[in-house]
Amino acid sequence: MERILVTGGAGFIGSNFCNLNKEEYEVIALDNLFLGDERNLLPDIRFIKGDACTKEDLDKAGPVDYVVHLAGTSSAPMFMDDGFVEGYVNSIQSFATVLDWARRNGAKKVLYASTSSLYGNNPLPLVEDQQVTPINHYAVTKRTYEYCARCYNKVYPQMDIVGFRFMSVYGPNEEAKGIYANLISQFCWDIARDKAPVIYGDGTQTRDFTNVRDVAQGLILAIKTDKKLGADVFNIGTGRATSVNEIVDALNKAFGKNIKPKHIENPVKEDYVLGQYADISKIKEVLDYEPTVRLETGIKEQVESLKIEKIRETSSDQYR
Template sequence: MKVLITGGAGFIGSNLALTLQKNYEVVVLDDFFSGHFKNLIGFEGDIISESILDVDLNQFKDVDVIFHQAAITDTTVSDQRLMMKINTEGFKRFLNFAIENNTTFIYASSAATYGNAPAPQKEEDAGKPNNIYGFSKWICDCIAKRCMEKYPDAHIVGLRYFNVFGPREQFKGKMASMVWQLMKQMLEGKRPRIFKWGEQKRDQVYVKDIVNINLLAMKAKESCIVNAGTGRAVSFNHIIEVLNSILGFEYEPEYIDNPYEEFYQNHTEADLTKAKKYLGYKPKWTFEDAVKDYVEWLKKNNYI
């Protein structure tokens, strides 16, 4: 079986590529605008370095599954036209191609589609995003839902990623997870900085669980859009406690004002009812075990 991963040099895409190549023929498509070649060290498949907006899709007619991960993921980007062009128009192009060619289509949606919906967030709570990134992903979901209704035999799965962390995120810079950002500050001898008073909560999901839910999506019995998280929210204070324990530090957090308070998501937590129902998904990693595994990977690969 042959699979295509758009955005395959990015954080999640590269983890998918390295896992899938063990059993499948894998092609990575990435323009390397935000992806990094070091994420693909160990990858032995084909790499096409073109934009999702321009690449000739006819060369992918023999592909059985498309994992569409490519997107602008920097939520601070304010260029609305650019965000919609890449995230939504690019998505639509590959979705239509998949439907026309009877290709399984699995794509990355986002918890940003929920905006300030109360936790735990259920799939039907989406639709009031706080930024253009979340809006671009919400419109992708709307397009996907219409296609699911129009083409009941199509295999389309949308995965609403919550806060993903883990190996190969270090090249994301300011958009890397809070786990990586706080760990980096502590390793540099600085007190970890978080918004007052550190009780904001996020569903922090390990990238290995995200890879797993993508694999499960390949076998989905029907099209669906589901949450991809852990079902457990972790406070920023707790992240620091866990990092101190694993790294052997005793840092106290430095609390700072939150400049984004007006539209900030203070509590994200995935309701996994539909993910379990449609995909049989159950997260394997606790937050504490995941951070420990992540630190071991970073040490092994000389990143810390």
């Protein structure tokens, strides 16, 4: 069986990826539990409590065929105030350490998380070859990954280093992210507690909400392909824009409730993303990717799998 090391493997996307692929691959989840939770992983998955910034911790995984690098400081607000230096160090150091470790250990590919945040308010649909200017530190770290991957791959072309600009990812296992979780999770937790979800502005802003199973699909297709991917970068999304108002409606429907949202003036005065949806023609063409989870289905599943006892007290008026 081929072996995949997943850094950030106990986190939201990492744990879903591990759980979905454990039958076909030997997946090893490494996480320092900064935000992750080992209980997100199915019991027969090997878990290493360790830091992706540390070669010695990566060594504990033994030789691997692939690395999926999802560890890092995973959202823009985490870089605020005291998180600034640590956020940069954690994200950049882990990426560089993982790349070098993977190459020295003969890995065939490193796949890593970039982000749709890079696009800011670019014209829609968001296409990989658009010019991007990161608008926050989080996006700067991901853009740095992309540049670093390109330079590293020029020197060591034997190992593909492939980036994925995830759109707005939702699904189960996001409780440990608390206030940093996706808006669907936060609204889901609010409505479960009969609390009004707080919407910035009129709720017509849109996101390309992408189920975590489809993110896992895109990653695994990149592992399976025989195509040489070099240091390419792909969007992963659905190609559809859904408004925040529609999300509240869909959640209410799934819960059988009618909780009215609370609209407030948008406190984010600069660079607030008004609309988002990806052009996914590149990943479709190169990797044969096709989004499979309809939003209504994904939301229904999320409501059904709700672990109410694990929800931290979140303030739904933050970080939209």
